[in-house]
Amino acid sequence: MSQTRERPPAQAAGGSPGAGGSQSSTGAGRQPGAARPPGRPRSERADKAIVEATVDLLAEEGGVAGVSIEAVAARAGVGKTTIYRRWPNKEALIIDALAALKEPFPAPVGASVRDDLVAIAQAFVSNKTDRKRLDCYWSIMGGAERYPDLMARFTREVIEPRRDVIRLVLRRGVASGELRADLDVETTLWLIMGALAQRARAFGVGPVPDDFATRVVDTLMTGISGH
Amino acid sequence: MSQTRERPPAQAAGGSPGAGGSQSSTGAGRQPGAARPPGRPRSERADKAIVEATVDLLAEEGGVAGVSIEAVAARAGVGKTTIYRRWPNKEALIIDALAALKEPFPAPVGASVRDDLVAIAQAFVSNKTDRKRLDCYWSIMGGAERYPDLMARFTREVIEPRRDVIRLVLRRGVASGELRADLDVETTLWLIMGALAQRARAFGVGPVPDDFATRVVDTLMTGISGH
């Protein structure tokens, strides 16, 4: 869906590229029966540098508009040619680069649903990778009308899997009786994610306090009603 | 804080410019004792058109980067000169233009705190002006690191006053006993605003359903705990 140049991808495209990265520069994921093409193989090092530079820029610049191919090339220490040989344009590059943020999220199994939710929420606002993910989220959602495909794919491949983790925890809570039997899972999801995402972005009122995750979960657990 | 040109502002700057807009093109808010400057007065019509075009573009383009002076001028049917005569650069223009979104929000006084919250939440996601405000919010927050002054001022002058309305309702609920005596007002605020803002931006899952505001408030009121 991204490469339009002559060569076949030779790139991640579904697999987990960051798994090994071991010895040889290539020869790992080669198709059995497909001969290696002649000539110098593409640099995996360049692949990684480009994707990382793209994600970093997206997170820092606060918008797709701030990511220019030239800036990516400079930051990755790579020629523009090397980028255009792999992706036809900026949007395709960003779409592929976002796959770098996919790495899923193991559902914690702690003493209680409350503890699990707190653990997830805590990671959401304090973990470094999660923070980068969140910055990219804001960058993409801000320009969502401009790049709907980008938003759709990011939502499907990065956001939803993480929401699924919370869904799982919530359903487990319903099953165990820790949560209401008639729980509105989706609305609860919006409440949790919304509060965390919004608060994490509001620099004006200072950094996210340590106990914020706890307060969110507990307020939500208990409810605000007086009875 | 914005105009650097020779002339004094002659612009809103604190007042409510959209109130009258009645007959004469000027002569309304003139200082008693200060003589009117010679020459053709600045067009109020251009003022309004520029500000409106700026806000619209900010909401539509999904980012500060998408607002160019040239686009604003074209959309407002105005020469670039007319803009540069009033504001020194894009950021100053946007800062002033956002004042157009200030109009506060009367705290509803309905039968119950729950009804008030639902009313506010409903307006938040369905009212047209509120939707534009929300789009601007996303645009600005996305590029918050790039334009911290812009975000700070927008937060202070547009967002916080509206949060204050909800704070008031929540405190009223605590006083009347409808809400818990030990309510964590700020966290509750993040939960409500976060859920609404996030959901309103997630086009991928369809438009905001009519009952979303109700579900958010009720889930929050009741809590999710099983006991």
Added chain:
DNA sequence: CAGATACGCGACAGACCCGTATCGAATCCT
């Protein structure tokens, strides 16, 4: 009326970016 200023329009230099092309050097296979 004359003087002062604002108006919309278009031109301009400088900056940035896109996407392509070309270069010599490097890397891989046969």
Added chain:
DNA sequence: AGGATTCGATACGGGTCTGTCGCGTATCTG
């Protein structure tokens, strides 16, 4: 060795945007 391909670097034409300037016209004051 020789052919194929990629590498980073650089240059290019074409586009958009910025902020300034000059033009002829419109509007207001005295």
